[in-house]
């Protein structure tokens with residue numbers, strides 16, 4: 001049975017899960033799928049950064065770009081873009097706790113970017129920006145969580161300049177019917193009501209007025225991500241003295257196994273899409 005999570009459910013979940021994520025797993029708060037160099041590659045941090053580099057290259061982000069990261073979480077992608085491409089940007093996220101952390105991290109790690117990068121609490125469905133503000137909108141593994149996706153597509157289209165680029169990675173729901181096991185362990189686990197297949201995503205974006213430049217099915221990379229994270233979680237569980245951390249790691253390792261099984265059953269996937277707002281579009 002499908003659960004319909006509200007934006008409030010999603011916001012509460014991403015607020016509440018931040019302290020354990022930062023404390024037990026990744027003190028930088030990176031939370032997206034890696035792009036691996038092959039089956040033997042087990043370096044998740046490098047793979048996660050490779051995803052950012054690929055999206056930036058595919059979007060064509062450069063020094064004169066003004067970029068919005070929707071669902072920016074702890075702000076890592078935007079600080080990566082400002083550091084590597086030299087662009088300006090804004091990040092928006094539904095979780096106020098993650099936005100607070102993104103601001104603190106920016107001040108601590110990249111104080112020189114503070115005039116060029118800013119983070120705001122807000123939703124993809126009510127973007128707090130004027131029409132035609134950004135040259136690029138990007139997002140990593142966040143838009144699947146939006147219950148009203150037609151509304152977030154319309155908002156992203158609105159804040160992009162004519163000719164602007166929307167480039168993102170996202171979780172996919174490749175088939176309409178999801179079994180109980182994947183529903184419980186993969187979808188409900190992160191308050192995800194449901195999403196698109198890769199073809200369905202393209203159709204929905206075209207419906208919103210975008211032209212599709214690229215749509216890449218990256219299922220092997222999400223499987224590898226959860227394989228590598230599951231191994232890491234078990235190794236860390238074996239070595240930590242902290243019982244709460246150990247419990248967290250073992251639960252996460254179990255989820256990683258369930259997620260891989262759902263991918264193998266065709267019930268979960270990952271893709272990257274680059275779309276364009278037409279030059280002749282009204283703002």
Ligand SMILES: C[S@@+](CC[C@H](N)C(=O)[O-])C[C@H]1O[C@@H](n2cnc3c(N)ncnc32)[C@H](O)[C@@H]1O
Pocket residue numbers: 007010011014029030031032070071072073074076077092093094095098122123124125139140141142143145146
């Ligand atoms: C899996 S995390 C990805 C975070 C970040 N992009 C990264 O790569 O680390 C998903 C993020 O989407 C945010 N989110 C969910 N629904 C949203 C919405 N309607 N508007 C803005 N952000 C949203 C969550 O709060 C969370 O920070």
